Amino acid sequence: MNSDNSLISDAKNTWCPGCGNFAIQHAVKSVIEELEKEGVQREEFVLVSGIGCHAKIVDYFNLNSFYSLHGRTIPVATGIKMANPDLKVICFAGDGDLYAEGLDHLIHAAKRNIDITVICHNNRVYGLTTGQYTPTSPYGFRGKSTPDGIHEPPLNIIEMLLGSGASFVARAYSKKIPHLRRIIREAIMHPGFAHIDVLQICATFFNMTRFYDEQTYESSEANVSQFDVACRTGQQWDYSDQGPIPLGIFYKTFRTPLPEKREEREIDRLKAVRTILQNYS
Amino acid sequence: MTDFSVLIGGKAGDGISQAGQIIGSVFASMGYHVYQYTDYPSLIRGGHNFCIIRAADHPVTAFRSHVDVILAFDQQTVNFHSHRLVPDGEIIFDSNRAKAKGIGVSLASYVDRFQGLPIMGNTAMIGALSGYLGISWEVIEPVLTKKMTKKTEDNLKIARAAFDEILKKTSIDKTGENSRPFMSGNEWIGLGLLAGGLDAYVAYPMTPSSGVLHFLADVAKETDIIVYHPESEIAVILMAMGLAYAGKKTAIGTSGGGFCLMTEGLSFAGQAEIPVVIIVSQRTGPSTGLPTYTGQSDLLFVRHAGQGEFPRWIAAPATPSEAFRLSAMAVKIAWKFQIPAFILSDKSFSEGIFTGDINPGIPDNPVEVSPSFPYRRYEDAADGISPILAPPVHGEVIKVNSYTHDFRGITTEDPGMTVTMAMKRKKKNDALKDLIDNPENVCISGKKDATICIVCWGSVRGQVTEAANDLDVRIVSPLILEPFPIITFQNAMKGVTKLLVVEESANGQIDKILKEHGFFPDELLLRCDGRPSTVEELQEKIRRHI
Numbered sequence: 001m002n003s004d005n006s007l008i009s010d011a012k013n014t015w016c017p018g019c020g021n022f023a024i025q026h027a028v029k030s031v032i033e034e035l036e037k038e039g040v041q042r043e044e045f046v047l048v049s050g051i052g053c054h055a056k057i058v059d060y061f062n063l064n065s066f067y068s069l070h071g072r073t074i075p076v077a078t079g080i081k082m083a084n085p086d087l088k089v090i091c092f093a094g095d096g097d098l099y100a101e102g103l104d105h106l107i108h109a110a111k112r113n114i115d116i117t118v119i120c121h122n123n124r125v126y127g128l129t130t131g132q133y134t135p136t137s138p139y140g141f142r143g144k145s146t147p148d149g150i151h152e153p154p155l156n157i158i159e160m161l162l163g164s165g166a167s168f169v170a171r172a173y174s175k176k177i178p179h180l181r182r183i184i185r186e187a188i189m190h191p192g193f194a195h196i197d198v199l200q201i202c203a204t205f206f207n208m209t210r211f212y213d214e215q216t217y218e219s220s221e222a223n224v225s226q227f228d229v230a231c232r233t234g235q236q237w238d239y240s241d242q243g244p245i246p247l248g249i250f251y252k253t254f255r256t257p258l259p260e261k262r263e264e265r266e267i268d269r270l271k272a273v274r275t276i277l278q279n280y281s
Numbered sequence: 282m283t284d285f286s287v288l289i290g291g292k293a294g295d296g297i298s299q300a301g302q303i304i305g306s307v308f309a310s311m312g313y314h315v316y317q318y319t320d321y322p323s324l325i326r327g328g329h330n331f332c333i334i335r336a337a338d339h340p341v342t343a344f345r346s347h348v349d350v351i352l353a354f355d356q357q358t359v360n361f362h363s364h365r366l367v368p369d370g371e372i373i374f375d376s377n378r379a380k381a382k383g384i385g386v387s388l389a390s391y392v393d394r395f396q397g398l399p400i401m402g403n404t405a406m407i408g409a410l411s412g413y414l415g416i417s418w419e420v421i422e423p424v425l426t427k428k429m430t431k432k433t434e435d436n437l438k439i440a441r442a443a444f445d446e447i448l449k450k451t452s453i454d455k456t457g458e459n460s461r462p463f464m465s466g467n468e469w470i471g472l473g474l475l476a477g478g479l480d481a482y483v484a485y486p487m488t489p490s491s492g493v494l495h496f497l498a499d500v501a502k503e504t505d506i507i508v509y510h511p512e513s514e515i516a517v518i519l520m521a522m523g524l525a526y527a528g529k530k531t532a533i534g535t536s537g538g539g540f541c542l543m544t545e546g547l548s549f550a551g552q553a554e555i556p557v558v559i560i561v562s563q564r565t566g567p568s569t570g571l572p573t574y575t576g577q578s579d580l581l582f583v584r585h586a587g588q589g590e591f592p593r594w595i596a597a598p599a600t601p602s603e604a605f606r607l608s609a610m611a612v613k614i615a616w617k618f619q620i621p622a623f624i625l626s627d628k629s630f631s632e633g634i635f636t637g638d639i640n641p642g643i644p645d646n647p648v649e650v651s652p653s654f655p656y657r658r659y660e661d662a663a664d665g666i667s668p669i670l671a672p673p674v675h676g677e678v679i680k681v682n683s684y685t686h687d688f689r690g691i692t693t694e695d696p697g698m699t700v701t702m703a704m705k706r707k708k709k710n711d712a713l714k715d716l717i718d719n720p721e722n723v724c725i726s727g728k729k730d731a732t733i734c735i736v737c738w739g740s741v742r743g744q745v746t747e748a749a750n751d752l753d754v755r756i757v758s759p760l761i762l763e764p765f766p767i768i769t770f771q772n773a774m775k776g777v778t779k780l781l782v783v784e785e786s787a788n789g790q791i792d793k794i795l796k797e798h799g800f801f802p803d804e805l806l807l808r809c810d811g812r813p814s815t816v817e818e819l820q821e822k823i824r825r826h827i
Contacts, residue, residue: 009691011691011692041673041675043672043673043674043675043676043677043678044672044673046527046672048523051683056692058680059682059691059692062678063678064672064673064678064679064680065678065680065681065682065690066522066523066526066680066681067680067681067682067683067684067686067690067692068519068522068549068683069519069545069546069549069683072515072519072545072546074516075511075515075516075517075519075520075522075523076519076520076522076523076526077523078511078516078520078523079483079519079520079521079522079523079524079525079526079527079531080523080524080526080527081523082481082507082509082520082523082524083480083481083507083523083524083526083527083528083529083671084527084528084671084672084673086673087527087672087673104512104513104516105512105515105516108511108512108516265505267503267504267505269475269476269478269479269504269505270476270643272475272500272503272504273472273475273476273504275503276472276475276500276503277462277472277639277641278462278639280462280463280464280468281309281310281459281460281461281462281463281639
């Protein structure tokens, strides 16, 4: 079983066999172990999750965590980071969670460049509610709520993030673990808002293993700071059932992140209150 | 006894509210108790705005039907309000824009004489009023200098000219008492939050709560707090959850519609036991309703909002000192019990401007229990309250969870643990009940041994207290509405044979709470037009029922 020192908790794991969540958990664990060796304290990490299969990941890690609400990882993570800029805040979210229920938060987090890392477990289906379409399901997807197929194209989340001002945008695939690990590490180290759209299969409701295995490739990161190149890479795949699908860091730039450094000040708040009362008299 | 009211009216954009505040500040600086009511429609330019500024030698938190002076910037003000004027009262009007029986003053002529901006017409009006009332220039000058930080010299010249050239009617003197702070209800609330130890305030603008946001944003640097305005009320409350988890004592503010969006976060706070102070300032509903008018119809909503069962604390202040004390207490209660603590205000209170105590009382810090290690966020205790720690704590893991969870914060569906956690929340509620059930939290006024009793809450108490002043009526007003301070309330009600309720709602709200506790009101005196009652209106209503 787990020793006290393990990053993995003793909570019973209830993901389906073959679920892509295992790979993401493993990759995150490896990155945290690496960073610990480099001097980052374990207690500086705070994991935030939404609601859905992905979200169980916070129970499975023996780390500070905030198991939040469906779609609401980002405002929670923003609050934590604003309270204490020294914490490393990582959001785990699902595609229904983040791209449907909580999409407004995502756009605003990218716009304000809050210094958090977002990992979207994008299996393009609702798993925990047993198989409905999400914003990234392909056109025509037949789910329990749309037996005749959906009549709307998927949302190209990469384009949306670039358009929202995200300073780090990447895509990974849960079966390419070393690549995923590298991207997670870079995202955590990025000063500012970092988003990774992780393609993962849902073993039970949307198993795209063969399609992703065949169609994904690691794109060049030589021009990673060029916005127009990033847009073109992002447009190569529109989340349809046609590949090829580029993976990698599409865009990375520096923009002053939130929260800005606060000066350490000793302020007697009660004294300040008395001064304000005087000023209003 | 001095009790003097001025009505100032004009179009939105005339600077009516600011001029009203300066007039109020003049009276406050002379040592008077001052209350200002501002009435305005939901638009930026045009429309009809008016303020009533009431100065008295005793505390006032309501306005009367009649006024002593009307300051009219336009004809509408004359037409709408002349009937309020007392027989020996006076209308001072802008002779360029209105006609009336009274004193015409060409505001533009004063502005033009000193090449001022058109908005400075209201400076001329303030000067004219002060001259008419015989207030000494030594009183006016420092107030204008302090309040008009832009183009101060020009403003002073304009005010002085209008002051000198108007006929002096009376002579209002200083009271001999010190000047009191003159602030809006929202500002008193914000200041109380700060005194309670607030670290962060998050809000999305919504009338009539925005004043708290504006005030705290304005003083954020000098008080070293975080103030943030995010994308929605949903983000507001979840951001507050994140801030509080990471150790910042956080408050949020909104009105009914915004609070609707906050309810999932509220229930989260209940389940995850994360402290948060929530200011809800009511306006006339349902839905968008009357955005700039008042109401008391969200009491039951706030009391019951959120799925599931969890403890909460709701306080409704009626005076500036109560707003200060209860807001400070809200921070302490929220943090001690790790629950949502509400300040339930309304437009009348939030945007009313009041003089209050320069040294308002600050409640004591509640005793906090130290944690034991290894740390478990949801450790049970006799009173259900777990010691609270914020990350990072070396060697410890701090987990919070929206699911039913175990002592460590890990998800569980175990029936036994589900009951343990439900009982933990219930125990917190019991401990909270014991703490709040004391005479400090139920205000008794009027004739304390009268058998006819009026129950009211929040801003309405100011009107009721004055309206019932000459009547044989007892007034009982709980300051804390959840948990209900039942034993204190029962004591306050001893000997009552007739029970009336005064409230600003269409169906009655607090009467439902009273019935839960075995008190059955005989009459509900309700009002739902968004306008606060004047003392006389309410007095007549009460007389008909006693």
